[in-house]
């Protein structure tokens with residue numbers, strides 16, 4: 109970049125300073141190069157060792173099983189060799205990671221410098237994406253996550269405090285310098301007294317987006333830093349306006365947590381619930397760019413489908429598409445009720461009062477005959493102490509059934525059919541069953557084989573017990589629904605809903621609103637479904653989750669800490685009744701250690717676009733626009749579909765000359781399909797659906813819910829007419845569409861625009877009407 113930074117509170121530096129700093133950068137790169145050469149040599153050596161160990165592995169572990177002593181020795185050798193292989197492989201992986209980190213540092217060793225005075229001792233520290241320590245153990249670069257780096261993000265000149273594992277420390281911040289270094293060359297640098305100067309941010313945000321989200325460590329803002337570094341709360345909830353850096357903060361937070369809890373935390377103990385698959389792809393580069401492994405990502409649909417193997421669970425997107433066509437008020441009331449905490453509590457009450465005779469046990473069959481009858485299972489359950497928890501009773505019942513199965517295997521082993529089967533057993537099968545076992549008597553051997561045969565015959569029973577198939581959980585849920593005391597609709601409507609539930613079940617289909625209550629009932633009844641190992645769970649776009657879903661997720665991951673990010677104004681799915689999550693959080697998460705952070709400043713879009721997007725929400729918003737100049741949003745009103753198509757084509761052509769990615773956003777998939785079939789565009793155009801996993805460059809057409817969390821250089825929002833956008837939900841859709849644009853926004857309205865646009869002050873949007881006379885040649 110050649111243009112100088114224009115900075116509020118920043119100071120341009122003379123060329124002498126730049127020369128001195130460049131010298132340091134060059135010297136640093138030299139040191140990094142030396143370290144790289146050394147690490148590459150170590151890697152070559154390690155690879156050589158690995159293949160030597162692997163070669164030896166075969167020789168040393170040739171199994172000698174004739175003598176007992178030899179067997180023990182061979183076993184020990186195998187273990188030793190295994191450890192050696194694991195060690196060398198791990199060593200190689202560490203070296204590869206270090207080389208990758210050094211290569212990144214070589215391009216841009218650091219982005220910040222702080223000069224501090226700590227109790228009279230002056231120090232100059234440089235901050236980058238990873239630490240770099242010389243052979244004398246001097247920190248030449250500090251990792252951005254090191255405690256002292258907190259000063260860079262939080263402090264203005266003067267007295268500053270920073271957190272260390274041993275408590276808070278104090279220092280005087282004398283200088284804060286920001287760098288932009290590309291390919292080893294300082295592109296710009298300046299001193300600032302702001303937390304992180306706007307100029308660098310303006311530069312970073314002004315560039316075109318690429319396929320992947322970038323890390324923001326060089327320009328983290330103070331309030332984002334609070335999110336990243338919060339380690340004191342069980343639940344951290346961020347309510348942030350569109351483009352305020354929620355997703356960015358979550359990803360840097362993951363990197364931060366991994367750095368600070370290296371000993372006790374690894375990426376497998378974290379999971380991110382993301383809004384769609386495109387999003388998963390979009391953010392895939394951030395953690396690796398910070399030297400960390402990606403964590404697992406899952407969409408709610410994937411999570412539910414995994415838990416309901418064999419059933420298809422309605423997705424949020426399918427439901428949204430159907431609701432657009434028809435969503436009667438009574439159905440809305442039922443759904444709203446089923447998604448509430450009250451409904452989940454009703455399950456708790458139901459379970460507490462459940463009599464043994466009310467459990468929907470089912471008989472277990474083996475080879476066409478009843479093995480355990482429903483009555484037998486019920487009786488076992490009924491004999492357990494009344495006060496026992498439902499889950500404990502279920503487990504005790506299961507254990508008794510397993511014991512009975514084992515007993516039956518023993519007695520059945522003496523049956524005639526077993527003896528007959530043993531008589532005709534082939535030699536090969538016989539040897540297979542015996543394996544390495546040795547028997548002192550012929551009787552013992554015979555018994556062993558007989559039991560193995562019976563066990564195989566009754567394997568289905570064991571399977572049914574193991575998988576809890578002796579309770580019909582779908583019937584139990586149906587019974588629960590029939591017993592719910594305060595239903596929100598007339599009894600007849602509720603019964604119709606239950607009948608539909610049963611019919612859909614026959615077709616292996618389950619409504620989304622029933623999914624989490626059903627899982628909750630199943631888990632509470634059977635004591636299954638909990639993951640105690642997970643330590644951190646992150647949810648992006650939390651406004652798309654219902655209280656019942658959050659309650660279930662909390663139940664399923666009892667030891668996890670939660671980071672929840674959302675924006676009420678981007679709530680596309682709940683309809684008119686917005687949920688007050690903040691009030692419900694202590695009940696959902698059953699903790700008081702909750703921190704709520706609000707982000708009002710929006711960074712993604714230019715100032716005019718953010719102003720426009722905010723205005724679609726009316727006066728009732730606190731959105732602050734980051735000061736980055738750009739074109740005014742444009743509203744084009746047409747009178748026919750043909751005119752709209754023509755305008756979109758024209759605009760696409762123009763936008764493509766200026767931008768890498770142009771998105772045409774529609775309200776639903778059907779409209780996207782329709783546009784894709786009719787638009788004749790010269791540039792490469794892709795229609796996206798919810799099965800897509802990658803975002804191509806060029807022009808993309810997609811429904812708004814798939815664009816959640818994403819951003820594009822330019823957006824064309826189609827069709828913002830009053831016939832299409834009426835409700836509060838529509839208003840949120842409009843806001844979400846507008847806020848996806850980074851640099852340019854065009855809105856097409858076929859017929860008069862909706863009231864959310866009509867109300868916008870004239871100066872915020874450039875209006876143009878296309879009448880027939882304009883489009884006619």
Ligand SMILES: Nc1ncnc2c1ncn2[C@@H]1O[C@H](COP(=O)(O)OP(=O)(O)OP(=O)(O)O)[C@@H](O)[C@H]1O
Pocket residue numbers: 309312313322324327328329332348349350351352353354355356357675678711712816817818819847
């Ligand atoms: N401190 C920052 N420095 C540089 N870029 C930033 C910063 N904060 C946010 N951004 C950029 O702003 C854009 C929006 O950020 P992000 O997607 O994290 O916001 P969000 O709050 O999750 O948005 P939405 O809710 O609209 O999906 C991204 O391009 C991100 O890189």
